[in-house]
Every structure is written in structure tokens, then in C-alpha cells.
Amino acid sequence: MAKVKRRSKAKATPKARKPKKLVASARIKAAAKKSAARAAKGAPIGKSAKARPKKVDDTITLHGVFLSMPTAKIGLMLSMCGAKWNYRHVALRDGQHKTPEYMAMNRFAQVPVLQHGDRCIAQSNAILQYLAQHFGRFQGRSESDTWRIAEWLGWDFDRLSTGVGMSRSFMKFHPQTPEDVKSFMRVRGEQALATLDRHLGGSKFLVGGAPTIADIAVFPWIATADEGGFTVANYPNLQAWAERMLAVPGVAHPYTILPKEDRVAA
Numbered sequence: 137m138a139k140v141k142r143r144s145k146a147k148a149t150p151k152a153r154k155p156k157k158l159v160a161s162a163r164i165k166a167a168a169k170k171s172a173a174r175a176a177k178g179a180p181i182g183k184s185a186k187a188r189p190k191k192v193d194d195t196i197t198l199h200g201v202f203l204s205m206p207t208a209k210i211g212l213m214l215s216m217c218g219a220k221w222n223y224r225h226v227a228l229r230d231g232q233h234k235t236p237e238y239m240a241m242n243r244f245a246q247v248p249v250l251q252h253g254d255r256c257i258a259q260s261n262a263i264l265q266y267l268a269q270h271f272g273r274f275q276g277r278s279e280s281d282t283w284r285i286a287e288w289l290g291w292d293f294d295r296l297s298t299g300v301g302m303s304r305s306f307m308k309f310h311p312q313t314p315e316d317v318k319s320f321m322r323v324r325g326e327q328a329l330a331t332l333d334r335h336l337g338g339s340k341f342l343v344g345g346a347p348t349i350a351d352i353a354v355f356p357w358i359a360t361a362d363e364g365g366f367t368v369a370n371y372p373n374l375q376a377w378a379e380r381m382l383a384v385p386g387v388a389h390p391y392t393i394l395p396k397e398d399r400v401a402a
């Protein structure tokens with residue numbers, strides 16, 4: 137086989153490049169001058185005042201009452217997280233929690249409320265979830281833990297706070313005859329309906345313009361409130377919301393949505 141002679145490529149002799157003269161542009165020169173002037177004043181070189189990262193307000197303030205166990209839960213969490221936090225006493229007796237300033241932080245007119253920078257979170261168990269996420273602490277170790285925790289938080293609001301917490305509240309702070317207790321609960325119910333009505337005056341659904349699980353959680357109570365002696369029609373925004381809910385596909389009165397006997401659908 138004939139040897140194929142490789143044509144050797146003539147090596148291009150690189151032209152000796154003239155080193156480019158680094159001419160500083162007028163802009164660079166001006167910036168360097170400014171930077172030098174700032175450095176002379178003690179400012180860090182290369183960082184204009186504008187480029188400095190904006191300081192985020194990370195201040196945590198707990199608004200509450202020391203006798204309130206929902207407030208205590210948050211104090212406990214902050215303490216266990218080793219957080220730095222401010223505390224503001226809310227004068228419930230003077231109705232401070234019902235003032236527009238306070239209600240702008242907590243629409244439910246209750247303690248506690250957690251202020252973190254310009255964000256406000258109410259409802260102790262929601263605050264715990266918020267802080268757990270913020271500090272990355274006490275959240276459990278797996279997704280299944282997350283749901284177990286959610287179960288306990290729900291159960292706490294349902295049974296522990298109403299059973300043990302309310303009993304403490306009746307014994308320690310309120311009159312205790314059965315009639316007193318009944319009327320206490322009724323006032324609470326009316327207040328809850330009024331809270332919903334006020335909120336729904338400015339919002340189509342509880343959170344934003346579309347139904348969420350917040351609406352799903354609330355709807356069955358409202359749909360059956362008449363059986364507890366409450367008149368939803370007295371709360372026009374709530375009434376309008378209930379009608380809006382009924383127009384959402386899949387929504388129906390609790391008694392018609394739940395079968396009365398076993399059903400196997402799949």
C-alpha cells in the first residue's frame with residue numbers, strides 16, 4: 137500500500153502581536169476616582185451605596201398575654217429555637233385587641249400574633265408551623281411526620297384547647313353556671329360568624345379569589361349553623377359567600393354530600 141504522504145500543514149508563524157495598550161476609558165477613570173474618594177472616607181472599595189444589599193427587617197415580635205396558653209406556645213417555641221424576640225403585652229381588658237391597629241395585624245382580634253418584619257401571622261398553631269419552617273426546627277424528620285404533626289395541631293385546637301383550655305378559662309376567668317357557659321358559647325359563635333362576614337366583605341373567598349381548603353373547612357359549619365340557632369342571613373357577606381360556594385362544582389350541603397349508607401364507588 138502506497139504510503140500516503142501527509143501533507144504537512146505549514147505552520148503559520150504567529151505574528152508577533154503588539155500588546156494592546158490598556159487605555160482606561162473616561163468612565164472607568166471617573167469610577168476609580170470616585171471609589172478612591174469613598175475609600176478615603178472609609179467606605180468599602182468597589183461598592184456603591186446603591187449596590188449594598190438592602191437590610192431585611194428580621195425582627196420578631198410576639199404580641200400576647202402571659203396568661204394566654206396560645207401565647208405561651210409561641211414563647212416556648214421561640215425560646216426552644218434560641219431566637220431573639222421582642223414581646224408586647226396586649227391589654228385585653230382595655231379592648232386593645234379590638235382596635236383597628238391591632239386588627240390590622242390579627243383579623244381575629246385575639247392574642248397571640250407574631251410579627252416578623254412586615255409579616256403578621258395569627259393562630260398559635262399556624263405560628264408554630266411558620267416558625268418551624270423559618271428556623272428549620274422541630275418539624276419532624278419525614279413527610280409522614282409532617283402529616284402526623286398536622287393531625288396533632290388540628291386535634292389540639294379541636295379537643296385540647298376546647299376541653300382543657302376552655303375548662304381552665306371558665307374556672308379561672310369566667311362565670312360557670314351551665315346557662316353562663318351556653319351563652320358564652322353562643323356569643324363566641326356569633327363573633328365567629330361576624331369575623332367571617334367582615335372578612336368576606338373584602339374577599340370573594342377566604343383566601344383570595346378562588347376556593348381553598350380554608351373555605352372547605354368552614355363551609356359545613358355555615359351550612360348547618362341554623363341547627364345551632366344561628367341565622368346566617370344576618371351576615372350578608374357570609375350568606376353571599378355560602379351561595380358562591382354552592383355554585384362551585386362539587387359543593388353541596390353536608391347532608392347531601394355524605395351518603396347515609398356505605399358506598400363503594402371505585
Ligand SMILES: N[C@@H](CCC(=O)N[C@@H](CS)C(=O)NCC(=O)O)C(=O)O
Binds near residue numbers: 207
Ligand atoms: N385559636 C387561637 C386562640 C386564641 C385565643 O383564644 N386567645 C384568647 C386569649 S387565650 C383571646 O385573645 N381572647 C380574647 C378574645 O377572644 O376576645 C390561637 O390558638 O391562637
